[in-house]
Amino acid sequence: MSTLILLLATGLGLGGLYFLVASGLSLIYGLMGVLNFAHGSFLTLGAFVGLAAGNLVGAGTWGGLLLGLVVGALTGAAAATATELGLIRPLYDRHIEQVLVTVGLSLATVALFEGIWGPNPRNVTRTEWLASTTDVLGAHVPNTAFLNVLAAAAVLGGIVAFLRYTRYGLIIRAGVENRAMVTALGIDVRRAFTLVFAVGGAAAGLGGVLATQSLNYVSPHMGASLLIFAFIVTVIGGMGSLTGAAVASVVVAVLQQLANFYLNNTGDLIVVLLLALVLLVRPSGLMGRPA
């Protein structure tokens, strides 16, 4: 029983990380039709810069972590905004080329990060509380899981509120449905593009700093490995659906944890099988609109 609780809790924590990456991917794809391969780099950059900022205040302190999270999110947002304005916008509506550009950017930036910070993972210093566990009904749940879930819930709530209550949110929701009609109402939808990139980049940057706390290391490749699962989550949830991404994040991560423990470390394979199954039954994903 306590094992099951532990697996569910760590699964939820991992799901929170997946969601922080997948939410941006899903929004960007839903509005712009762009699959953003550089999203993992926003995460990695956010992690490195965020940690460096946190270390200025003090490694392993709450103040340092808080500053790290803020700086990580801002870094992710800045990198994403620059990418949208500099590389995506000039290729307006040429989706294949836009994807190719993000592919090139991801290859180039990962190499650059390796050059700057070295190819190998580096350990991080966590606060005492985050490095320890909490007893939940007999299970020793790592405290990072709580932090991840809390952050993911806050980001989900924030994005939902933004989409529901602001004019740009309205434009984004309408644009996901029918972008051409939004422009035909006299709205410059490109500003919304930059905005979803910024929001997605911020979530990824935040996720990057959080991931360093869960993994206990920071590495130039952490973005790429999380990105692949975020892609799977996005497809399973339905491309462009935020709720779909949230549900699929939890399902995928929990399933992964369960399979890793009970089925001989087969979590990653089970996730791919789940993806195949979802596609056979519902090609548009759990909550996606039929194409």
Added chain:
Amino acid sequence: MSGPNVLEVRGLSARIAGQQVVHDVSFEVPASGVTAVLGRNGVGKTSSLRAILGLIERSGEVLLDGVRVDAERTDRIVRRGVGYVPEDREVFAGLTVAENLRLAERGGSTAEHRELVDTLFPDLVRRAGQRAGTLSGGQQQMVSLARALLNENRILLVDEPTKGLAPRIVTEVAETLAAAARTVPVLLVEQNLQVVERLAERVVVIDAGRVVHTGPARALLDDPDLVQRLLGVSAGEHDPSGEEAATTAEAGR
């Protein structure tokens, strides 16, 4: 306040997925009244409207109030004062009626416009919180019209507003358009010749992507032979598709 023509189209061509669907189309829309664009299904009427707005790849000249706008982005052109009521309504199904309307307000819309819309479409006021996707076809058309009428426009581009609607609703839509046309010129794509007869002063007939006839609406509708030849239907006949239309219908899709 401006020349006699609010909209001039000169040598407009357009492509969809590399295939030319509008060939060298030219016509004018005077600063008042309704100009109807007629033609069989799939001859390029809808594509012409979309090309004017820059929603599809185009070449040629488009002048709004005498100013070239054909190099501008769609949203810029619309903000110059173009109200667009697209074919198949294109309301945002996941948004509420109120959100659909709020999205359409271009900043220039005044309390006056909102009042006008509320008077014209009392049903929409009652259904403000309802998702547009759950409305009937007629109600969706009201949302689509209301989105255009919320703003101060120089011209309305209205694409088949009566398509697929019940006769009673067709009359309602026609009345709304007639009311709108008293204050702003309308370029109307329409298959229902009774609606054209009621609203339009001038007609532009398009066939296979080209303008084949322009002139007063009366002169065309009073000449059954001409109607038969240009549109493939008898004047007064309701069937909006026309039998011969089927052969050309696929061309633009």
Added chain:
Amino acid sequence: MTRASTRLGGLALLVLLACLPLLALPVPGVLPGYTYEPGTLQLLALCWLTAALALSYHLLFGVAGLMSFGHALYFAAGIYGLAIVLDRTDVPLLPAAALVLVGGVALAFVVGAISLRVTGISFAMVTLAFAQAGNVLVRRDQGDLTGGEEGLALATDGVPAALVGVVNTRNLYWLALAVLLVVYLVVLWIERSRAGHMAAAVRENEVRVRIIGGRPYLTKLVVFVLAASLATVVGMAYLLLQSGASPATSTADFTLTLLVMVVLGGVGSRWGAVVGAVLYTLLDQRLAELAHSEAVAGLPAVLRIPLSEPMFLLGTCFVLVVIFLPGGLAGAAERLAARRRPGSDRDGSGPAPGVPAPEGAVA
């Protein structure tokens, strides 16, 4: 150029390439040494196999418009499949290769049948997910089959002696060249066949193909399986050349580099894929050497770090090509040729040559 003269040129080039191991040509700056030296031949053979692999990806992406992010799976299946069969059984090379090919075809059929249920970007992601599963399997080393991160050395017992060892590099060179030639001819044949024309039609407009009675799903599946089989064959030759299997060949990044090669060369162009792959392989090799050179080591960090990362330079280069050189090298060559022939159609406003029309671009 007429078709006959093109063919003659191609044949002459082939003869020249086949004779390289017998010649002592230096190509300073491009090749590490004289053309008969094993190191040089090894690099050139790697170029030919990479080009063959890029051609198989060209069949998917350029001809059928299928942007797969999981093509490495079938390449790795060839490498690891053959390595495992040779390692674990006494089956000689040729029957073993046939067995692995059958396995590769079956794998491609199953994965293709599932992934082709979705199109566009979703297809790309699903193929990526399957390839990732393959990568996980290889790294996990279940039952000591794949050697995990260490990789797997080639068991040479079943391999003819002429294909083993540094002294026989020239034989491996000829093998690589033969594989490239065969793959090129097969791709050419498929492109000119009914299936190839159908695939191109599906790429342009799937709905229209369905209307005229074609079966887009089946066409795409056939091309998918053919491209994957070619990748499997190239993988097996790659194993012999490198005399070992490494997990890097099964990663998503490896597929992405194939995409980079094909786009650099020009999407939709066979020669583009070959040139893109050769250029990429040479650049990768030369840039790695540059990275470790003293000239770079002496530079300030702002310059030294970017210059010491070949992938950074290649990735940046790729981004610039996508933005500023639509149609890649083949597209640029075409434009140049068109400029030499005055009066020909030089309409630059249309979409870039050979780039598949984005799905859903017309809303």
